[in-house]
Amino acid sequence: MSSKVWAIVPAAGIGSRMQADRPKQYLLLNNRPVIFHTLSRLVSHPQIEGVVIALSANDPYWPSLNLPADWPVHTTIGGDERADSVSNALRLLQNLTDTNPWVLVHDAARPCIRHSDIDAMLQQLGNDPVGGILGVPLTETVKRVDANNHIEATVDRSGLWRAATPQMFRLMALSEALTQARQANINVTDEASAMEFMGLNPKIVAGHADNIKITLPQDLALAALFLQQQENGEAA
Numbered sequence: 001m002s003s004k005v006w007a008i009v010p011a012a013g014i015g016s017r018m019q020a021d022r023p024k025q026y027l028l029l030n031n032r033p034v035i036f037h038t039l040s041r042l043v044s045h046p047q048i049e050g051v052v053i054a055l056s057a058n059d060p061y062w063p064s065l066n067l068p069a070d071w072p073v074h075t076t077i078g079g080d081e082r083a084d085s086v087s088n089a090l091r092l093l094q095n096l097t098d099t100n101p102w103v104l105v106h107d108a109a110r111p112c113i114r115h116s117d118i119d120a121m122l123q124q125l126g127n128d129p130v131g132g133i134l135g136v137p138l139t140e141t142v143k144r145v146d147a148n149n150h151i152e153a154t155v156d157r158s159g160l161w162r163a164a165t166p167q168m169f170r171l172m173a174l175s176e177a178l179t180q181a182r183q184a185n186i187n188v189t190d191e192a193s194a195m196e197f198m199g200l201n202p203k204i205v206a207g208h209a210d211n212i213k214i215t216l217p218q219d220l221a222l223a224a225l226f227l228q229q230q231e232n233g234e235a236a
Ligand SMILES: Nc1ccn([C@@H]2O[C@H](COP(=O)(O)OP(=O)(O)OP(=O)(O)O)[C@@H](O)[C@H]2O)c(=O)n1
Pocket: 009, 010, 011, 012, 013, 014, 015, 016, 017, 018, 025, 054, 078, 079, 080, 081, 082, 083, 085, 086, 107, 108, 109, 110, 213, 214, 215
């Protein structure tokens, strides 16, 4: 894939499930904030031209990150929901470019993203008419459970995947899909849902299971281990 792409990083969340003293994207992971690792992975990929990151309006941590001056990172203010943060970042990007590039939307809370997974997306989706997402097929038995934690049913897991990020779509199509979903009061938790709402069928690209989203307290130690393994060349 010859033309460059842009990354969009939603980073305006509060990380409530993490129950930490600060938003999880600013918790330390191997002596660096989570968000530093995520941005480092993105800006170091040769196909990524720049990054637009959506920050909380009252984010006191960003200024002290001291990112390298040559990192092509642009900031904007996020919104109430993740989808609003992504929309705001896309709006800034539309003012930065007069093209309609592929955008890779990637959670700030996913610092273990591999270049090989981004390469697989670019290779498999670069000529796709719609785009797609990174995901991991479910490998365990799936249960539907009632409010009292009793098993209601075993769900057929064939064809079930965990959606991850990056999620790769064309700038204009994704902007329009998110706008339409918002106007219809459809609360989308990922970009693919908005594209599906528009009647489109995104593809899914198999990624590595270590591309975890740091969500719960126990995820931080796991992410630290995965980063260490990757940096030591131990991760398969
Ligand atoms: N209004 C929001 C909500 C979330 N995010 C970002 O979207 C990513 C994935 O969302 P999630 O894991 O749900 O993060 P939080 O909303 O911060 O977590 P929680 O739901 O536990 O509060 C995170 O990088 C988060 O910063 C965002 O940019 N804007």
